Amino acid sequence: MSQVILHHYQLSPYSEKTRLAMGLKKVAWSSVDIPIWTPRPKLTPMTGGYRRTPIAQVGAEFYCDSLHIFQLLEQLGGAGRLYPPGQESLAKAIGWWFEKGSFFNAVSVAMGGMEGVPQELIDERLPLFGVNIDPEVLRPERAKYLQRVDAHLQWIDDLLSDGRNFLLGAEPSAADLSVYHPLWFVRQNGGDEVNELVNRSTVIDAWYGRVAAIGHGDFTELTADQAIDAARESDPSEPVEWSREAENVGLHRGDKVTVTPDDYGNPVYGTLIAWAENRVVLRHEDPSVGKVNLHFPRVGFDVALAA
Numbered sequence: 001m002s003q004v005i006l007h008h009y010q011l012s013p014y015s016e017k018t019r020l021a022m023g024l025k026k027v028a029w030s031s032v033d034i035p036i037w038t039p040r041p042k043l044t045p046m047t048g049g050y051r052r053t054p055i056a057q058v059g060a061e062f063y064c065d066s067l068h069i070f071q072l073l074e075q076l077g078g079a080g081r082l083y084p085p086g087q088e089s090l091a092k093a094i095g096w097w098f099e100k101g102s103f104f105n106a107v108s109v110a111m112g113g114m115e116g117v118p119q120e121l122i123d124e125r126l127p128l129f130g131v132n133i134d135p136e137v138l139r140p141e142r143a144k145y146l147q148r149v150d151a152h153l154q155w156i157d158d159l160l161s162d163g164r165n166f167l168l169g170a171e172p173s174a175a176d177l178s179v180y181h182p183l184w185f186v187r188q189n190g191g192d193e194v195n196e197l198v199n200r201s202t203v204i205d206a207w208y209g210r211v212a213a214i215g216h217g218d219f220t221e222l223t224a225d226q227a228i229d230a231a232r233e234s235d236p237s238e239p240v241e242w243s244r245e246a247e248n249v250g251l252h253r254g255d256k257v258t259v260t261p262d263d264y265g266n267p268v269y270g271t272l273i274a275w276a277e278n279r280v281v282l283r284h285e286d287p288s289v290g291k292v293n294l295h296f297p298r299v300g301f302d303v304a305l306a307a
């Protein structure tokens with residue numbers, strides 16, 4: 001079994017972003033295929049109810065959110081760089097902008113063209129997203145979503161127009177993977193007509209091919225039960241980082257807190273054990289796995305005292 005276990009499903013764009021990061025960093029990984037919609041009875045108890053996808057696991061450590069998973073992979077992997085020297089913040093900023101500006105619009109473009117979307121998926125996502133992803137509802141709005149995606153893609157086109165291979169220069173980085181995955185979802189699922197519209201220039205098309213060629217690296221399949229065993233058989237680490245920023249917002253080590261995505265998703269409950277520049281760590285306990293650590297990036301999540 002590889003050290004890094006990825007809980008994900010094939011259709012998920014943020015999972016595709018992360019699978020490519022495994023390929024770029026040449027990290028060998030184990031793949032646990034999770035259900036596309038909840039309930040996820042094996043995963044949810046381990047992760048304190050965090051319900052976004054993907055989640056990475058190393059023993060009793062769970063890394064929530066692709067931004068934080070990238071931080072882990074950058075430390076573990078021997079090849080490539082997700083964050084080229086001096087360009088880490090730029091790579092993150094480009095990723096943040098494109099994902100916030102285009103992910104939902106791209107998904108809406110693609111889903112508006114999809115056939116046979118299960119009603120369970122439509123019903124389950126409605127309260128989470130606050131958006132109805134029924135193709136019948138999205139299809140008449142396609143022009144709106146398409147022009148939103150296209151307007152942002154113009155900036156990518158401009159960036160690549162000096163002949164560079166990737167967004168930050170000669171080598172691929174996290175920025176490329178963040179821009180790629182919403183387009184990947186459209187090109188996989190949106191149908192030929194939409195593909196042509198999103199595939200707006202030869203420059204973007206060639207760049208898309210270069211990113212796709214990174215691939216997913218070496219992975220083996222793992223069952224959810226094997227992942228549970230891996231967590232139960234490991235002791236969680238005892239991180240010591242602490243920041244005054246936590247005290248400034250009235251939080252202390254050992255507090256019972258919630259960590260909640262700042263866009264959509266449910267709160268995760270746990271005991272606050274570390275607060276560093278880039279991450280917060282909760283201790284969580286469940287009969288299936290015993291004690292585990294849940295890691296979240298600082299950016300994109302709100303920490304608050306649990307009621």
Ligand SMILES: N[C@@H](CCC(=O)N[C@@H](CS)C(=O)NCC(=O)O)C(=O)O
Nearest residue numbers: 012013014051052053054065066067
């Ligand atoms: N900021 C998160 C976003 C993750 C996200 O929104 N993932 C989608 C799937 S691609 C999701 O969680 N959908 C609901 C689900 O899978 O339950 C990250 O970077 O990991």
